Amino acid sequence: MPKVVFSVDQSKPMRDQQVPGHNRWHPDIPVAAMVRPGEVFRVECREWTDSQIHNSDSANDVRDVDLSLAHMLSGPIGVEGAEPGDLLVVDILDLGPVPQETGEAPGQGWGYTGIFAKANGGGFLTDYFPDAYKAIWDFNGIYATSRHLPGIRYAGITHPGLFGTAPSAELLADWNRREQALIDTDPDRVPALGLPPLAENTLAGQATGEVEARIAREGARTVPARENGGNHDIKNFTRGARVFYPVHVKDAKLSGGDLHFSQGDGEITFCGAIEMGGFIDFHVDLIKGGMEKYGVGTNPVFMPGNVEPRYSEFISFIGISVDHDTNTNYYLDATVAYRRACLNAVEYLKRWGYTGEQAYLLLGSAPIEGRISGVVDIPNACCSLYLPTEIFDFDVRPNKEGPVKQKRGQCAVSS
Secondary structure: OOEEEEOOOOOOOHHHOOOOOEOOEOOOOOOOEEEOOOOEEEEEEOOOOOOOOOOOOEOHHHHOOOHHHOOOEEEEEEEOOOOOOOEEEEEEEEEEEOOOOOOOOOOOOEEEEEEOOHHHOOOOOOOOOOOOEEEEEEEEOOEEEOOOOOOEEEEOOOEEEEEEEOOOHHHHHHHHHHHHHHHHOOOOOOOOOOOOOOOOOOOEOOOOHHHHHHHHHHOEOOOOEEOOEEOOOOOOOOOOOEEEEEOOOOOOOEEEEEEEOOOOOOOOOEEEEEEEOEEEEEEEEEEOOHHHHHOOOOOOEEEOOOOOOOOOOEEEEEEEOEEOOOOEEOOOOHHHHHHHHHHHHHHHHHOOOOOHHHHHHHHHHOOOEEEEEEOOOOOOOEEEEEEEHHHEOOOOOOOOOOOOOOOOOOOEEOO
């Protein structure tokens, strides 16, 4: 087994670990461990909410989740010799749920998918599903099944939702300025347009005193993806993936977590993947001066992993940039088009007996493929959603006899 450079006791909150992680981006968070280029090592991770979600049949925990705690990141891991302007080469060698453990923490044999309430983050379809819902998934090797979504079984594309390098002080200031400017355009919007720095529940690793206070005042929330990487939620960041991260500070300071057993493209429920704690094994290297050499300044570059389920047949749903509820046309708006593709899939699955909430949870967690199919044919963008037919234990394809509607239970709901 690779050397564990960041360990986690799943029975304890991240704050109480022997070496605590962090939940804000800031250049002054102290390095938790150092590695050398060419080294292989293991990082253990808590589930992203610090195990606020339980293996239960109530979604009150999703409704009441405290997002000021998110995300629980392991690290930072310093890389010897890394300097601003380099590219950090990160290979994902292996990852998975907490090995050989069952218990109360997500990742100990189970995980969950949540629909967040509109008042607490919402999701891609929050105007249609404004309340909190949840599905619990049990792990059996590479497969996941759920008592809340009967008739479905699929192999997951296990991956980290969130990894990245620390921002420089200048880059952090840019984030905070531009995101606050966006929030100021509609400061009372629900859900909010962004999440500015928040001192409450800040976890700053091993920082103390004035450094800890400064991190709490200035640290960027971890919810979005940014130039340093961050919360990309790309399902193909799996075994065999290689990521080239821009280095903005000395030692690079690689951090991450938010492990997913599976996820559909878009993670549309916001907490749309099958969330879990677990482990991830890395190999790292450096390309000196790589940011300038390859023109990589505002984003990481990655090579997808070569491990994924072998599904060969899909039923696909199309969306165009028209809001059919108001009969309003939008100009080449891919977000509207993908939202309509998702809603079309939800409506189809309801014909087989699933509730809308169950269908929504499925589309966020199963290995669906989302594609931008056309953004040039004015006025309508076209997006498509590919749903594997083999994940169902019945024939979900259209036929002359029509869908066989059966009672398929219900997901966990909030009171």
